[in-house]
Amino acid sequence: MTLLITGGTVIGPTGAAPADVLVEGEKIAAIHTPGAGPADTETMDATGKYVIPGGIDAHTHMELPFGGTFASDTFDTGTRAAAFGGTTTIIDFAVQRTGEVVRDGLAAWHAKAGGNCHVDYAFHMILGGVDDDSLKAMDQLVADEGITSFKLFMAYPGVFYSDDGQILRAMQRARDNGAMIMMHAENGIAIDVLVRQALARGETDPIHHGLTRPEALEAEATHRAIMLAEVAQDCPLYIVHLSASRALAQVAAARDAGRNVFAETCPQYLYLTLEDQLGAPGFEGAKWVCSTPLRSKHESHQRDLWQGLRTNDLAVVSTDHCPFCFKDQKELGVGDFSRIPNGIGGVEHRVDLLYQGVVDGKLSLQRWVETIATTPARMFGLYPRKGVIAPGSDADIVVYDPSGRTRISVETHHMNMDHSAYEGYEIAGKVDTVMSRGEVIVSGGAYHGRAGRGKYLPRGLSSYLV
Helix, strand or coil: CEEEEECCEEEECCEEEECEEEEECCEEEEEECCCCCCCCCEEEECCCCEEEECEEEEEECCCCEECCEECCCCHHHHHHHHHHCCEEEEEEEEEECCCCCHHHHHHHHHHHHCCCCCCEEEEEEEECCCCHHHHHHHHHHHHHHCCCEEEEECCCCCCCECCHHHHHHHHHHHHHHCCEEEEECCCHHHHHHHHHHHHHCCCCCCHHHHHCCCHHHHHHHHHHHHHHHHHCCCCCEEECCCCCHHHHHHHHHHHHCCCCEEEEECHHHHHCCHHHHHCCCCCHHHHHCCCCCCCCCCCCHHHHHHHHHHHCCCCEECCCECCCCCCCCHHHHCCCHHHCCCCECCCCCHHHHHHHHHHCCCCCHHHHHHHHHHHHHHHCCCCCCCCCCCCCCECCEEEEECCCCEECCCCCCCCCCCCCCCCCCEECCEEEEEEECCEEEEECCEECCCCCCCCECCCCCCCCCC
16 A cells, blocks of 8 residues: 655654655555655655654563463553553563573563564563573573563562572673663562551551652662673673662662663653652552552653653653553452552553653753664664664654544443543544555554554664664
8 A cells, every 4th residue: 555644743852844755555655745755655744733643662462471360451451541641662572480491581572472462562571580491591582582681679579589690690691692681670589578568557558668669769679780791891781660769879870870770761751750649549449559659749740851852861752551451450459469460551541641741841842752663673673673763764654643632431432441541631633544464453543453453563773772
């Protein structure tokens, strides 16, 4: 199919400019000055709208087993919801737990995703046990599987936790093979002590999930990860779901020193708070239990995170999409906050929530596109195939209507969960049309895609390193 998108404003790494975009088959064929494209082709009118690359959510957890249950979105339901929200690529996490074989974990995730995805997908690899076999597997996955990023945990002892020696060994291997180390930076050993003490005092409500994971233990772990990466000769390090000011300061200091240290934040940390959501009356706050936790509105975290996005100390906005229904799933933790499955659903709303930051004067249009699409593509070896409106790139295109409005609600979202973390939020903008590899899959609120059309994307090494 050949299609000319006319009348829109294309937003990319160099800014915003009126342009017409020619799509041929699955690729962008050309960018024309307005009115200069071929006259004998089908057109799509984008007058008054923004034409941006499809969003890339670099942190999702579809069907993740956690706390005796599974994330409620499958690769089918989750990627369909992503498409509705203007996200045309996800990078999910294949899982190796302690004692398991890395390649077995990867095979299990290929089996979950294969034939079920509505949009393109790739994988990071969680290493839950660092030993000689898993270190060898890192090299194999980089060379043969297109998996070039590995996630380690300083939290969750007995499940995913790696000690400093294991982390250092993995970082040294990543330094040699070019991979990115992704780090869940919380001091899990200390957190477990605080959790046991809180429960012993009878403090069982969801708000204590946040109070027992203080921001000091995120800052400490972030600093420790940065120091270990320095010992590993500046291994590329990416801090996931950064939520707090002092952790951000550690990243900023490393970046000021010219280090390959990067970080993401998530919409929940930009909009939601410990008091208003996690501290909701009764057990209601369980809906917002995630790790790292929501932070206090009485401190400067949200202001500092928005500033970090403007200065690029925070390079990417992902969702850490890991939804659980309130009924029967979050309720597993009634009477014991430590048993509440950790996760918030948001893959459908990231593009809109970050656009609201543009409307509110907190981000430029260019930074909006960089944080949701271009930088994730560069960070994780998908650029320029993804993340940019340019000749030769995949025709993953979102036409975004700045004059539209989006109301977020469980009544209208497409994620497989029985509540919305952003219930009632009004966004001054709206996804109008979504194309994935040249195929219109969302238009005017109607869905035209199908499960199985999404392709697995082997990734290269990061092109974002200093």
